[in-house]
Amino acid sequence: MARYTLHGIFASGPAYKVGLMFNLTNTPFNYTHVDLRSGAHKAPDFLARNRFGQVPALEDSQTGITLCQSSVILDYLADETGQFGGASRAERLRAREWQLWGAGNLSHGVYRTRGAKLGFAKFPEQVLEANLQTALAGLKELNTLLEGRTWLVGDGATIADIDIYGIAAYAPQAGIDFAPFPNLSAWLARVEALPGFKSVTDCLPQASALA
Ligand SMILES: N[C@@H](CCC(=O)N[C@@H](CS)C(=O)NCC(=O)O)C(=O)O
Known part of the structure; x- marks a missing residue:
């Protein structure tokens, strides 16, 4: 029996972030499928x-x-695994800044546009457009802030990269093209080259599973 159990659903971006952290840190985890459709x-x-x-x-x-x-789960796992937590307290706090930026400035636009595109959610036309514009503004800012940088914080990948990747990587499913965002595309590729990486489509199981 593995130490950790993740409760999630395979289509969830936030759950994917945690699955990605487990895979990148080579940490076994039990997985419990939560059936959102039945209201579990x-x-x-x-x-x-x-x-x-x-x-x-x-x-x-x-x-x-x-x-x-x-x-918060990524922050916790960084401490428990001793990986991706940044090289210093200053870097950890910088990573936390990025995580809060992702939650406030990127996730709603990308996840909701994607949710509507895949039929998980319905929004009035004006809200759809506002979601899309929010997503594009967030991705543009991310692209600008990645200029001259390899990773979001310091000289190595941190929970900031894992967290923001777990949002930005859903943009194609939202119908958003990365072509106008070259720094972002290069950074996504760097995350995807990390040992143990799994993509949004092959990371989480579709059903409950023990490690
Ligand atoms: N801020 C949360 C967001 C979690 C979230 O939005 N989860 C969605 C699935 S992707 C959910 O459970 N939705 C069902 C509901 O809100 O009733 C996080 O980062 O964990």
Whole structure:
């Protein structure tokens, strides 16, 4: 039995971020499929793990901690695995800045545009357009901030890269072309070349699985 259990659904971007972290750190994990369609995420046993009724949730059988919010889970796993946490406290805080930027400035635009495109969500036309413009503005800013940089923070990949990758990588499914964003395209390729990398389509199982 593996130490960690990830509760998620394979199509979820935030759950993917955690799966990617496990794969990049070569950490085995049990996986519990949460059937959002049947409302399993609003049932009492799931709400006990995540009061917000969303995936992902992470259980650590060694410490007894249960966590939600993908960015917080990555932060926790950086400490527990000793990987991708940055070379110093300053770098960790810089990574946290990027994670909050991703949650505030990038995730809604990309995930909601993608959700509508794939038929997971419905929005009025004006909201669809606003979502798309938010996604494009976030990706443009990311592209600009990557100018002259290999990684988002310091000289190596951190949870900032894993977190932001787990949002930006869904842009093609949202119908967004990376062609106007060359720095972003090059950075995505660098993340994809990390040992253990798995893509948004082949990282999480479609059903519950023990490690
Ligand atoms: N800020 C959260 C977002 C989690 C989230 O939006 N999860 C979605 C799936 S991608 C969900 O559970 N949606 C069901 C709901 O909100 O009722 C994170 O980063 O973990």
